[in-house]
Amino acid sequence: MNEHSDPGLLPTVHLARDEFEAECVRGVLEDAGIASVVPPTGQGVFGFPLRAGGPGVPVRVLPQDLSRAREVLADARWRGRSIDWDEVDVGDMPPEVARLMRPAGRASRIRRAAIGVAFVLLALMLALVALGACRAIVAR
Helix, strand or coil: CCCCCCHHHCCEEEEECCHHHHHHHHHHHHHCCCCEECCCCCHHHHCCCCCCCCCCEEEEECHHHHHHHHHHHHHHHHHHHHCCHHHCCCCCCCHHHHHHHCCCCHHHHHHHHHHHHHHHHHHHHHHHHHHHHHHHHHHC
């Protein structure tokens, strides 16, 4: 990328939903030898964009690379859709990931029971308030 050019003036080849997607698109373009830039938004750190403007994170390229960048991205989309991911062998699941994927078990049941009790207590409190309001209206 030319260090003298203003990234905001470069054409946008892709408008990503978030900074992660924009960096993935940038990586695809970089693998194809196309220089690109993703203006920092702060979204990766804070979880929301710090800049004003429309939704999305632009991926920008040099004007002379725009048509080739569009072709590269279209080809990458086609290849991604044509893969049968059910047939891809990604190997065994690491034990720490398998542990996280297991049902939570006892802790989950306790949490659900506590939420149920809180819901019943809240409903009971609302019923008592409603009953008190009805008695106050009738007593007038």
